[in-house]
Amino acid sequence: MPQLYMKALCRLLFFSVVSLLPLVGFATHIVGGEIELLYLGPNSAYSHRLNLNLYFDQNNGNPGAEDALMTLGIFRKRDNAQLASIDLPRLGSSQVAYSIPSCATAIQSTRLIRYGVDVTFRPESFNDPGGYYVSWERCCRNGTINNLLAPGDAGSVFYLEFPAVLQNNQTFANSSPVFNTVKGDYICLNRPFTFDFGARDADGDSLVYTMVTPFNGYSTAAVPYPARPTQPGLEGVFRAAPYPPVRWASGYSETNAIPGISPLKVDAKTGLLSVTADRVGLFVFSVEVVEYRKGVAIGRVRRDFQLRVIDCPRNDAPVLLMKAPGSKEYYKAGTVIQLTDTDKACLNLFLTDPNANQRITVTNGSGALSGLAITPGVVSSGNGRDTTSTQFCFDACALYNNGNPVTLRIQATDDGCPQGITTNLDVLVQVTSTPGVKPVASTDLRGSQTTISVGSSLTFNAFGKDPQNGAVSIQAVGRGFALGSAGMTFAPTSGTGTVQQPFRWNPTCSQASQSAYVVDFIAIKRACNVERRDTTTVRLTAQGPASQPPTIRTSLPSRVVELTVVPNDTSSGAVRFTVFGNDPDKTDSLRLTGAGRGFSLTQAGMVFTNRNGRPELQSPFSWQATCAVLQGRREATFTLDFANTDGSCQAKNTDTTSVVLKLKTPEVNYSDLKVPNTFTPNNDGKNDYFGLMNVPVENCYEKFERVDVYNRWGVQVFTSTDKAFRWYGPDFPVGLYYYTVTFGRQTVKGTLMLVK
Incomplete structure (x- = not known):
């Protein structure tokens, strides 16, 4: 059985009980209404919102008799099988306004009562290509309706068709057309009258409107809520389509629901109703709107309504x-x-x-x-x-x-x-059109060009003039640059006849380093979608004041410094000097900077501070080079670049100097190393221990690492990482031993005789 989940009260066919008491007094004052089905989107907890709008005769109805719930039936069109009945709780009501509020009268007053609930149509249950429909019916209509036979016994049916929610294995998103809220207006006899019955479609589908005969349905005064005859008393089981139409009184029809000089009709494209009625009375009618997508009808909805025609007081056209x-x-x-x-x-x-x-x-x-x-x-x-x-x-x-x-x-x-x-x-x-006359663009800058110094300001006016005294505007455009990026300001302006606007420039040194700036001033005149222009051009140049280039030097006698680095020797690898920056003019601001070429001074352990000021700067440089900076190399070169820049606008406003630091570590002379081959530990002060003599000076990558002594069976009997080691051979027997001395990239091996 197809299932439909709801936010509020939901009852499935054949498994539900509806507890609704007939309120005939209320039903006889139903003016009209319609059903709405709105798609809520993929991110909503429910797939659709189902609404019922009921227009209620405020003057004759009993508000205390309003239903708290309205129950609608859902049917499959192919076989008219009822799939579900749905309870819509009352959401609220509002007074239907008149087109002109002051025209409100006791003759006619209408209230809109809204019912609604959120529901989910499961795709596997609502995928029939023939579609579905929703209906609600109730008896009875107003007994004073003029265009129906026995109107007090006639019922009302609200009806909406919608397509399958799953088509071609994809969700078919669709909302029904939603009628605009009606006005509470009445019709004046023999006076043209229009009434908006247009609708909005959230999906952009095409809408077509037609006048149709209202449905009467199966309800009667005796049975205002009809159930299936085959299942008497089973509430919530409703009569399916086709629904019988109302019976028109003699001379009335769907195309003549309100007779007159111009009978009631609807514009097929807009839904606008129009009529010039020739008789007073209360008239019921129905408008159906069909929605088309790609030329195919996918849904339809009816609005059932009634309008009153009265003999109004005379009103003359202005x-x-x-x-x-x-x-x-x-x-x-x-x-x-x-x-x-x-x-x-x-x-x-x-x-x-x-x-x-x-x-x-x-x-x-x-x-x-x-x-x-x-x-x-x-x-x-x-x-x-x-x-x-x-x-x-x-x-x-x-x-x-x-x-x-x-x-x-x-x-x-x-x-x-x-x-x-x-x-x-x-x-x-x-x-x-008048003969085409161009506007005139001009400025009051003499010669249309000038050169100004940095620190000063230039101001002149630009003009746009229309010889025909029409609308004109003036604007400025830089050739290949934006005015703001060059420190220029000009606000476009418009007016009639002649307009003017000031142009201002406050150049900086960055503009002085550029060639001339070309600015176009354009006067524009637009008339009847025809644009005419005139352009005048100015050339602007900025220059800085005269200035001598700055200088830079160091306290070193030579720009190349050689440094020798010896491990664990703080007196080696050290360099100190001072960098001096000077401004010959004694007026410009200076910036003294230093940088390593391809490396960071700070990461290399060098100390130097950039300076700002005038007219002379100095900053010391110091470095204690270590073996770490050689990174296993015997030599390395570090180039330092120092710059002194002044604040002038001259192209040559920077002087530089470089210092090259050449770093090396000494060669190790292994020929000086002496390793004895015999020792006699007898405390006579002669050859009492085994040790090294004339150990060579170490460098950054070659240094004493360890000594190992082994007996004749290869068993280690002594080891040390101290190059000043002494081994006395305590408690070891006399005889031949073997030693290995590891010294950087060299390994020295030999035999050693222990004699006692």
């Missing part, structure tokens, strides 16, 4: 007259007003309305106009005999149509009930 610029006569239909594309036209409007104390709103009904101004936009009819005036001003370019006339529609709408009456005044306007 009278709208106009005088063209410079004309003393009122405009006559068909007359063409001639304008040029540089004009800013103002039409003088005159309004009267025989109905006293009405507010008349004047609007542009012909689309967007640039520079539009209606002042004032709302006027009062006063005592009904006065004439009020306003002005409709606009840029003539907005009506330019390649020299062809266009129709400018001006609308005046009063605030008569239930909807204001609108008077349209169509004015023919022909806009012709």
